[in-house]
Every structure is written in C-alpha cells, then in structure tokens.
Amino acid sequence: MRPLAHGAAHHCFGCGKANRSGLRLNFLVSDEGLIVCRTKIPARFEGPPGYVHGGVIATLLDEAMSKANRACNVIAMTRHLEVDYRRPVPLRxxxxxxxxxxxxxxRKHFCEAEIRLHGETLASGKALFIAVTKQFLLSRTKD
Ligand SMILES: CCCCCCCCCC(=O)SCCNC(=O)CCNC(=O)[C@H](O)C(C)(C)COP(=O)(O)OP(=O)(O)OC[C@H]1O[C@@H](n2cnc3c(N)ncnc32)[C@H](O)[C@@H]1OP(=O)(O)O
Known part of the structure; x- marks a missing residue:
C-alpha cells in the first residue's frame, strides 16, 4: 500500500488538510487500486449517542469511492449514492x-465501499460517478 496522491482541494470536508472542522482522512492505495483508510471519528461527528452520524457515514463511503476513481486517474462527481447501514459505527x-x-x-463510473470494525462490516455503499473535466470541477472556485 502507498499514500494516494489525489489532488483534492485543501479544504475538502473529507480529506482537506486545511479544513480543521473536517474529517481529514488519509488514504492508501494498493497496486490493484484498492483504497484503504484507517481512522477514528471524533465525537463532534456524533449522531446516535456514542455513534457516528449517518450523514458522516455516507460521507466516509462517498469520499473513499471518490478516491477509487482518482486511483484510476478519473475526476468524477457523485451522481447517485446508496448506503446500507448495517450496524452503528462507533465513535473513537x-x-x-x-x-x-x-x-x-x-463517463459513468461505478464504485463500492465498506466500513469495517474488527472484520465486521458496519456499513456499505455503492455509487455512480460521472466523469467531469477539471475545468468544470473548478468553475466555482473564483467566486
Ligand atoms: C481533483 C480531484 C477532485 C475530486 C472531487 C471529488 C468529489 C467527491 C465526491 C462528491 O461528493 S461530489 C459532490 C456531490 N455531487 C454533486 O454535487 C454532483 C451534482 N450533479 C451534477 O453536477 C451533475 O449531475 C453531474 C455533473 C454529476 C452529471 O451531469 P451531466 O449533465 O454531465 O450528466 P447526466 O446527469 O446527464 O448523467 C450522465 C449519465 O448518467 C446517467 N445516470 C444518471 N443518473 C443515473 C442513475 N441513477 N443510474 C444510472 N444512470 C444514471 C444518465 O442517464 C447519463 O447517461 P448517458 O450518458 O448514457 O446519457
């Protein structure tokens, strides 16, 4: 496994290093393109007591799948996302x-993702991404 160089914005809520309120996720990639992220979710992302908010769970899956696209040199935006919340995801x-x-x-790219704890799958997701140009992606950054 090696660190994934993804080129995402520094303030990205999922992986931006400059976003002190965000998740600040780090991703690894294998030679086969498998994306892996090991992380502890802080208490400020709580939903049910002691557990991660469902919207944040969706974000974790979406973010990881987006990185799977990047590992294929694809820049794409999420068009459709499905989440299967199997078990609550504990904080910390x-x-x-x-x-x-x-x-x-x-232009359609199909990805899947999972969140596991001690080998048990807590949540899984599938998504359809649509490839966009970097110009399209950056078109609002000058506002
Ligand atoms: C430098 C790296 C940066 C990486 C950034 C990664 C971001 C992280 C991931 C995200 O969270 S992105 C944020 C959440 N997503 C959005 O805000 C996207 C909002 N949606 C859009 O802006 C547009 O819908 C989009 C640019 C994604 C696509 O618009 P288009 O008009 O170019 O495509 P269209 O909607 O026509 O769909 C393309 C194809 O998908 C098909 N499609 C759409 N929904 C479908 C569906 N549910 N199932 C199957 N196919 C579907 C659609 O029929 C069509 O098929 P054909 O090309 O064969 O005609």
Missing amino acids: STIEITARHLKAEG
Whole structure:
C-alpha cells in the first residue's frame, strides 16, 4: 500500500488538510487500486449517542469511492449514492474504510465501499460517478 496522491482541494470536508472542522482522512492505495483508510471519528461527528452520524457515514463511503476513481486517474462527481447501514459505527474506534472502482461505461463510473470494525462490516455503499473535466470541477472556485 502507498499514500494516494489525489489532488483534492485543501479544504475538502473529507480529506482537506486545511479544513480543521473536517474529517481529514488519509488514504492508501494498493497496486490493484484498492483504497484503504484507517481512522477514528471524533465525537463532534456524533449522531446516535456514542455513534457516528449517518450523514458522516455516507460521507466516509462517498469520499473513499471518490478516491477509487482518482486511483484510476478519473475526476468524477457523485451522481447517485446508496448506503446500507448495517450496524452503528462507533465513535473513537479505529475503523477501516475500503473502496474499489468496479467498472466504467463511458463517463459513468461505478464504485463500492465498506466500513469495517474488527472484520465486521458496519456499513456499505455503492455509487455512480460521472466523469467531469477539471475545468468544470473548478468553475466555482473564483467566486
Ligand atoms: C481533483 C480531484 C477532485 C475530486 C472531487 C471529488 C468529489 C467527491 C465526491 C462528491 O461528493 S461530489 C459532490 C456531490 N455531487 C454533486 O454535487 C454532483 C451534482 N450533479 C451534477 O453536477 C451533475 O449531475 C453531474 C455533473 C454529476 C452529471 O451531469 P451531466 O449533465 O454531465 O450528466 P447526466 O446527469 O446527464 O448523467 C450522465 C449519465 O448518467 C446517467 N445516470 C444518471 N443518473 C443515473 C442513475 N441513477 N443510474 C444510472 N444512470 C444514471 C444518465 O442517464 C447519463 O447517461 P448517458 O450518458 O448514457 O446519457
């Protein structure tokens, strides 16, 4: 596994180093393109008492899948996201998030992701991403 160089914005809520309120996730990538992130989610992201908020769980899966696209040199935006909340995700425990790119059909990229704790799958997701140009992605940054 090696660190993933993804080029995302420094203030990205998921992975931006400059976003002190964000999740500040670090991602690794294997030679086969498997994305892995091990992290502890702080208490400020609480939903149910002691557990991660469902919206943040969706973010973790979305972010990891987005990195699976980056590992394929694809810049894409989430078009459709499905989340299966199987078990609550505890705060402050080291969870493992994995994601992989499954297939491409033209601009459509299909990915899947999971959140695990001690080998048990707590949440999983699938998403459709649409490839966009870097120019499109950055078109609002000058406002
Ligand atoms: C430097 C690295 C930076 C990386 C950034 C990563 C960001 C992290 C991931 C995110 O969270 S992005 C933020 C959340 N997502 C958004 O805000 C996206 C909002 N949506 C859009 O801006 C547009 O919908 C989008 C640019 C993604 C696509 O618009 P388009 O008009 O270019 O495409 P369109 O909507 O026509 O869909 C493209 C294809 O997908 C198909 N499609 C759409 N929904 C579908 C669906 N649910 N199932 C199957 N196919 C679907 C659609 O029919 C079409 O098929 P064809 O190309 O074959 O005609």
